[in-house]
Amino acid sequence: MNPETEFREGLDELAEHYTEVLKLLGEDPEREGLVKTPMRVAKAMQILTRGYTQDAHKVLTDALFEEKYNQMVIVKDIDFFSMCEHHMLPFYGKVHVAYIPNGKITGLSKIARVVDIYSHRLQVQERLTQQIKDCIQETLNPQGVMVVIEAKHMCMQMRGVEKQNSITTTSDYSGVFNSLNTRQEFMSLLRGESKRI
Numbered sequence: 001m002n003p004e005t006e007f008r009e010g011l012d013e014l015a016e017h018y019t020e021v022l023k024l025l026g027e028d029p030e031r032e033g034l035v036k037t038p039m040r041v042a043k044a045m046q047i048l049t050r051g052y053t054q055d056a057h058k059v060l061t062d063a064l065f066e067e068k069y070n071q072m073v074i075v076k077d078i079d080f081f082s083m084c085e086h087h088m089l090p091f092y093g094k095v096h097v098a099y100i101p102n103g104k105i106t107g108l109s110k111i112a113r114v115v116d117i118y119s120h121r122l123q124v125q126e127r128l129t130q131q132i133k134d135c136i137q138e139t140l141n142p143q144g145v146m147v148v149i150e151a152k153h154m155c156m157q158m159r160g161v162e163k164q165n166s167i168t169t170t171s172d173y174s175g176v177f178n179s180l181n182t183r184q185e186f187m188s189l190l191r192g193e194s195k196r197i
């Protein structure tokens with residue numbers, strides 16, 4: 001695929017704005033190292049927000065398979081990067097997803113693709129967690145789904161309160177995960193040693 005075709009309308013205008021941003025930050029946008037920077041940043045920002053043009057529900061509905069498996073499916077340690085909507089700085093970490101099917105399963109990679117779509121938007125961690133959970137619940141109609149996200153926020157590391165090591169954990173769940181036992185099964189499988197494989 002030609003990477004140039006991935007970019008959306010408004011790219012040139014976005015780059016022009018970044019030229020102004022560089023000036024306002026006290027830089028000289030004409031100097032050699034910065035000449036291409038506005039367009040580079042515009043492209044980077046379009047990539048980091050590409051999720052606005054992608055349909056996470058469709059990703060799952062296009063890959064549904066009937067299967068009589070009735071136990072927990074866990075996809076853990078899905079790496080993600082997103083940007084907080086308050087400062088437009090990255091937050092990043094891992095997403096863990098569990099669901100118990102109800103006649104239908106989906107391709108495992110599709111769960112990671114859903115994470116990718118919602119994380120490539122301006123987010124707060126809580127909403128990201130909820131949107132992933134809702135998308136899986138609404139498309140697969142499983143017996144239940146649970147999503148846990150562990151993340152570090154650069155707006156808390158590089159500026160503001162400047163805490164380098166704090167990790168924020170969020171979770172959301174539906175259906176059978178309302179039962180403490182089911183949540184505990186997920187959490188204990190999450191803590192299991194996956195480094196062995």
Ligand SMILES: Nc1nc2c(ncn2[C@@H]2O[C@H](COP(=O)(O)OP(=O)(O)OP(=O)(O)O)[C@@H](O)[C@H]2O)c(=O)[nH]1
Nearest residue numbers: 084085086091123124125126153155156159160161
């Ligand atoms: N709940 C939640 N808060 C977030 C997330 N990402 C960033 N924040 C917080 O959003 C808040 C915005 O608060 P404000 O007081 O409006 O902004 P601020 O003055 O820049 O805040 P400080 O970061 O404390 O300097 C901060 O407390 C951030 O830590 C997130 O994903 N979820």
Ligand SMILES: [Zn+2]
Nearest residue numbers: 084086087155
């Ligand atoms: Zn922030």
